[in-house]
Amino acid sequence: MTAPISTNAPNGTTNGAFSGVSLNDLPKTNTFTSNLPSDSAFKTPSISHKAPRDGLGPRIVKGALYTYVRPEKADEPELLSVSPAAMHDIGMKKAEDETEGFKQFAAGNKIFWDEKTEEGVYPWAQCYGAISLFETTNPTTSARYELQVKGAGRTPYSRFADGKAVLRSSIREYVVSEALNGLHIPSTRALSLTLLPKSRVVRERLEPGAIVVRFAQSWLRIGTYDILRARGDRNLIRQLSDYVAENVYAGWSSLPSAFNASKSPSVASVPKDTIQGSAETEENRYTRLYRAIVRRNALTVAAWQACGFMNGVLNTDNTSLLGLSLDFGPFAFLDNFDPSYTPNHDDHMLRYSYKNQPSVIWWNLVRLGESMGELIGAGSKVDDETFISKGVTEDFAPELIKRAETLIQNIGEEYKAVFMTEYKRLMRARLGLKSEQDSDFDDLFSELLDTLEAAELDFNHFFRRLSSLRPSDLETEDQCKAKAPIFFHKEGVPSTATLNEEAARERMGKWLRIWAERVKKDWGTNPVGQEEREKEMKGVNPKFVPRSWILDEIIRKVEFEGEREVLTRVMRMATNPFQERWADGNDKEAIAEEERWCGDVPREGRGMQCSCSS
Incomplete structure (x- = not known):
């Protein structure tokens, strides 16, 4: 049997007899805030909760990886759509989305912290992320997810933005998140889409606001490291790396060395002699963490290439430490095959074109290597007290730099090998x-x-x-x-x-x-x-992918024509893209819509581009 389009990524779907629980009974944890340093200005949930909401806006936060901050209240929210696949994978029972509690949660109006007892999980925000409400663990898959409300207001990390999201881009993220998961491509997920009819947001025009409840096993990105490196915060880089290895990945012992490339079935043919056992290539656990992040991203970009998917803004802050497709602005699936196509209408240099996606991801991974370079280059001295407390001495610097550069270069060869092995596997399947x-x-x-x-x-x-x-x-x-x-x-x-x-x-x-x-x-x-x-x-070649022209049609129907059921129809197709038909056999209108969406792309709809605004 040919292998499915999958990258062995942690996108597992629950199966078996588990029928789910209510939102209130869903287990809620805060591993992220329990293990990493908080914003000193709002050290505890109580301090943040007592602060005026408009006092929790943009400012520079140093020496911390998050700030306690609650969502802004949403007036008269309308729950537009919920992904049944996402409900299932999180572990919530059917019809839970029909409760008032769920609707308020999906709008960011319900938090799971008691002001009187100060018990529960208080929301937080991290750089480049939306407001996280809590983490939960699926009892069947043991996958831990962090749930966020995107579009729920400003945080200290909003820079000059308003912390809002418009309906247009929220629909796009909602659909593509679940579509990529349906294609077995590692991705962040989307649980629900809520319209904020009282919120008017200025982008290219005045647009209605919206909130997407999204979830992922981690929202950490390469950009998280970039900021710490720019500030010279070496201690926090080390602390973050420890957290990623121990809580995002499955622990230090799970991370691959250069000599066990066959540990992952899909990279079994990666050459084992790419790293030599010399002093210049002496590896420590941080090198193995870097390798794990590199391999995950190589597998994901190979899946993008095989399925014709592009992220139109692949900055380091849009590149996941877990190799997830992340933050969907100007994205697209290929229509006509054109290696130079970019979905971003501002990308005049074609930096994020289809053919450049693998090289841009590697460029970002080199930036991560630079941020982790001190840890990678330290070799066996990484745990010496002098190194930890004082940093790199003048005498040790040349050796450290040489080792880091060599290891990053060698892992770059692994990146190419993993990418090509996986790409060829996926193309053979197709x-x-x-x-x-x-x-x-x-x-x-x-x-x-x-x-x-x-x-x-x-x-x-x-x-x-x-x-x-x-x-x-x-x-x-x-x-x-x-x-x-x-x-x-x-x-x-x-x-x-x-x-x-x-x-x-x-x-x-x-x-x-x-x-x-x-x-x-x-x-x-x-x-x-x-x-x-x-x-x-x-079973590996989808009949349906959410192309740009289809998404534009859905946006028009929802925003300007007041239709809601179209979201249910497209989500049914996006989460089951390999089926021949989705609608009831008697629903001729829905069948005609499906065939049109799965048919020839209209001339004017081919190769569409869009902006970065959200």
Whole structure:
């Protein structure tokens, strides 16, 4: 069987008999605030709670990783939509979202701290993050999630912003978070979407405000380190690293060394000789933490590339320490395959284009290496009292710098190997191949992408439509050429394409012939085997992805036409993207909408771009 599009990331979905609990009975913890230093101006929840809410706005916070801060009160909130998949994965029971308590929680109006007894979990904010309400652990998967309300007001970390989120971008984040999870791509999640009808937020225009309840196993980013490094806060960098290893990852003993690359099944072929055992490459536990973060991000960006997803703003503050897809501004899935496409209309230099996503993530990871460089470069001296208390001596500096640079460079080679291994695994799955052959990359992967680009063909539609073809349909050159148009747009090959329609038929036909022979080697010619291959391919090649034009249509319907049920329909598709149909068989209108959303992208909707505003 071919492997699904998955990166072995901690995105587990609960299964089994557990039916969930109420919001009030959901276990609530605060591991983050219990283990890391708080803002000295509001040292305790009580001090923060007694402070005027408008006094908790932007300012510089030093020597701390969070501030106790409650959400702003929302007037007359309207709960627009809830993700059933998210409810299930968090561990809440069905229909809990129909209670008044849930609706107030989803609007940021309900906190789980008692002012009289000072018991419970008080909300907090960290740099680059929204306001976190609590952590909870799913009893089946043991995954711990931190729940946040995005758009619930200013915090000390809001800089010059208002801490608000507009409905438009909130809809986009709500849908894509759950869509990526549905595609088995590591991602932060979205539980609910709430409209704030009394809140008007200024962005490109005056827009309605909204709140997304989102959750993740960690909201820490590379940018968290960047600020500490800029301030020279070496002690807090060490404390943060200890927290990440012990509480975000599964403990120091779980972190990979250079010599156990096979520990992760999807990176088993990473060369084991990339690190030499010399003094310059002496590794300590912080090096292994850095390697774990690098590998997680390599796996995730490989999944993005295989599925044609792009984050249009991949700054260090949008790069997760856990390798999660994070903070969705100008994102998009590819329509026509174009390596230079960027979803960010302000990205004139194409820094965040599709082809640059892997290199930008590595650039960010090098910045993390610089922040952790002192810890990595210290080698076995990392726990010496003199090093901890006084830092790097002049005599030790050259050795430390050399070791850090060498290790970061070597782990960079691992990044490339992990990325390429995972990317090839995912592409083989998308093409229905069970075995690996050296010729596949050039003959199948590269040639296919070149053909899609030259003929301006749709990236994800291609794989889904390919799933239904069988080698018996592709026995001759004429048969292959005759099948090629199933991948074309309704109007044929666009006039702007490098290839004309006849040339596109010829080139695609040649590729299909090569593919058919490879499929026969892996699956044989027996119809039963081909049925199994088709099933496998349709299990990894989505029929639905939330493209930009679809999201614009949904935003228009919700914001300007007052429709609500469209969110339920799109969420049903986003969380189950591999199905053939989602609507009830008698609902002809919903079926027509599904087929339109899964069909040919309108010309004016291809390659859309958007802004960074939220």
